[in-house]
Amino acid sequence: MTKPTNKDVSECLCRRGPDASSRYDVQRVPGYKAHFVGSVLWMQGRQLFGQPAIDNKGNVLLWNGDIFGGKLSGNTETSDTKVLLDALGEEVPLLQVMCTVRGPYSFIYWNNTSKRLWFGRDRIGRHSLLWQINTLRSMLALTSVAKKSRPEFQEVPACGIFCAHLDENNAVSSRVDDLISILKKAVKVRVKTQLDACQSCVICNAHNRSTGCKEVMGRNKFGGDLEVKSSVWGFKSEVRSPTEINAEIQDQVSADMNSVHIEDEGTKHVCQHCKTAVLFSGGLDSAILAALAHEFVPSGEPIDLLNVAFERPRPHREMSRKERKQGSTQRADKFDDVPDRKTGRQTWAELRQLHPERNWNFVEIDVSQEELCLERSRRISDLIHPLNTILDDSLGCALWFASRGEGTLVLPSGDNSGYISPARVVLLGMGADEQLGGYMRHRTTLGQRGWQALLAELRHDLARISTRNLGRDDRILSDHGRQGRFPYLDEGVISYVGALPPWHRCCPIPSLPPGVGDKTLLRLAATKLGLYKAACLPKRAFQFGSRIANSKEKASDVSDRL
Incomplete structure (x- = not known):
């Protein structure tokens, strides 16, 4: 399902999240191998909450975001990652949970019960998420950042929440569920x-x-x-x-x-x-x-x-002796x-x-x-x-x-x-x-x-x-x-x-x-x-x-x- 993150990409991820980094492999995926790598920039909560985040049901969350509003906001003592992981683990449809989130985010979530992989960006697209889809190899790779030596990666569109469903026949199907239109709340203006x-x-x-x-x-x-x-x-x-x-x-x-x-x-x-x-x-x-x-x-x-x-x-010319002598003064002046x-x-x-x-x-x-x-x-x-x-x-x-x-x-x-x-x-x-x-x-x-x-x-x-x-x-x-x-x-x-x-x-x-x-x-x-x-x-x-x-x-x- 996902491809192991190579060393170069891992280094980029660690610069994004310098405070903690870990890896988790999901074993029970029909016909696939799933690898999750997360790095954390600690911004929320009294204690650092590592990623990938796993609950007692085997659900896995990679969360790069902030919950600034909605029914999940308001808990300043706990990391948003844990708040969202707990909410997604309840018997509530994922789209219903994500529709309540106000703030910038990108995320990847593995539902271990339904064998579905959910991912996406907020409707404005404030956080990065890239994907690579190889249908011949039945492979999907998702990452916040990738090297230019991997030209197959493209940005995930900020148009909704994506879902990859792994059924018992090892067939992969995908669909896009529109989350919220970018201008849904905007009032239509009639101009005379x-x-x-x-x-x-x-x-x-x-x-x-x-x-x-x-x-x-x-x-x-x-x-x-x-x-x-x-x-x-x-x-x-x-x-x-x-x-x-x-x-x-x-x-x-x-x-x-x-x-x-x-x-x-x-x-x-x-x-x-x-x-x-x-x-x-x-x-x-x-x-x-x-x-x-x-x-x-x-x-x-x-x-x-x-x-x-x-x-x-x-x-492209050699500097004169006078230019080299006046280098520091010229540097200050030009800036x-x-x-x-x-x-x-x-x-x-x-x-x-x-x-x-x-x-x-x-x-x-x-x-x-x-x-x-x-x-x-x-x-x-x-x-x-x-x-x-x-x-x-x-x-x-x-x-x-x-x-x-x-x-x-x-x-x-x-x-x-x-x-x-x-x-x-x-x-x-x-x-x-x-x-x-x-x-x-x-x-x-x-x-x-x-x-x-x-x-x-x-x-x-x-x-x-x-x-x-x-x-x-x-x-x-x-x-x-x-x-x-x-x-x-x-x-x-x-x-x-x-x-x-x-x-x-x-x-x-x-x-x-x-x-x-x-x-x-x-x-x-x-x-x-x-x-x-x-x-x-x-x-x-x-x-x-x-x-x-x-x-x-x-x-x-x-x-x-x-």
Whole structure:
């Protein structure tokens, strides 16, 4: 049924789960051999719960996920793995149990009684799961990550829960049961024809009474329309919820695997090292996540702001003596000039001004071309697999170095030092552009085809985010023994935003330039949080902001560097 995991893949799994690793073989499978290998990143519960997890009925669970909501949530003393294993072992259909789970996950579950193997990803696709199906050999292999030398592996679609049934005749049949449609909870929006002219857009009406970005986003203009004000408050509340959950879960376990709360002669102490990091370009999306994280991370803990910058590719020529002599100075200058480094420092200063009591660790991660080429070849290309485009290359490499968290800790005093982030959770802004009209093509669609077409494109962008981004991003982040969190892709956020008309999310019309018309709801939320400068920053793609990408290359082409 499953193929033994080779040594190379086992090493990748152990980097994802550095705290515990084990293997379990199921013997009583008609005509098949079943091998389960699990590695654990300890994030939940007072005690580490190893995997593969086996109950007294012989059922086996491999679980990579978090239960943030639903009837199985709320038990902070016990690992989610045990909670789910116990629930699946009861006389309740598996689909009925999984429909109650709110949170990111991928899983593999062997029901020893029915001889069925269940597996799948959450409906948004936030966690990776790959499969290889060989019908000639009647073999199925499932893994979170695989080497590019195994091109037969592909991503399991995030479209439902899969089931492989092994009957007594040793025949394998499979079927797909849709779990929940990605936009099932979204309210259908009826758009009248006259709205194509933007006559009823409350955001545009606010703009008609203003002269520019500062007035639209400023204190006096914000919240003038009750309908928009309600949308902003609702959106802010929905994004805050998953951020709060992320902080609470981390408080259970410190980065060195000791309990956060240590008893010492009746006195309770709390670890003061950083447990939460933000992938931080300084732009709108990451600025809001940092500000919300501040509300829930204990006041004594720092928050790491991970800011990555890449060296431009140099011409293939020998450096002059003068260039070698000035090498260190030039190195500092060339990274200072990277766009995301500039906005990162600007928004870092804004956060310090808003919340001076918080220790904001601004971590400058500088990547040379030599190091980029080395790590791409050594590890990153395997993690990006089975994706292979130029866009996958640039985004995957940028995310890998950023989430590694190794760089220079910059202090306002100028007393900088080398630093490696101990945070186990990294907050990321993926999903904001897709839902809130952050791309230039959204502006083009509205201008050429109107609001109904824009709404359709926003839904399409969200529906395909699992195949374009999230599996790859999970493999990249987890390689450092960290867990990625995507608050903008929380089920509650998606449901809330999906019920809003598109003109409450954005208004990318010609009279509202980039930095105002795109992701307008998010920009208004930023002003509510006091982030007035970040609220007006234009959208800039991560690969260009960090300066890893070459604008002359076509993003969809296959990369010869992978």
